[in-house]
Amino acid sequence: MSDFFAQGGYAFFVWGAYGMAAVLLVIEILQLRAQRRTILARLGRLTRMRDV
Template sequence: MKEFLAQGGYAFFVWGAYGMAALLLIVEVVVLARRRRTILTRIGRLVRMRGAKTP
């Protein structure tokens, strides 16, 4: 197990790459969730504005 974790002397680079990939995936999910919420808010606002204009 120790050899596996050491990755032949390249553990810092290997695990660093895995960590960076995981971090970027998490950031991507958060950004997409925020963007979705913003778009839905804008659509709701637009629907309310158009509904108020029609008598």
């Protein structure tokens, strides 16, 4: 098991790459959620303006 985590001496780079990919995926999800909220708010305002 320790050989698996050591990755042949390249553990820092391998696990760092996995960590960076995970962080970027989380950032992407958070950004998409924020954009969705903004779009829904704009659509709500447009709908209210059209109904007036």
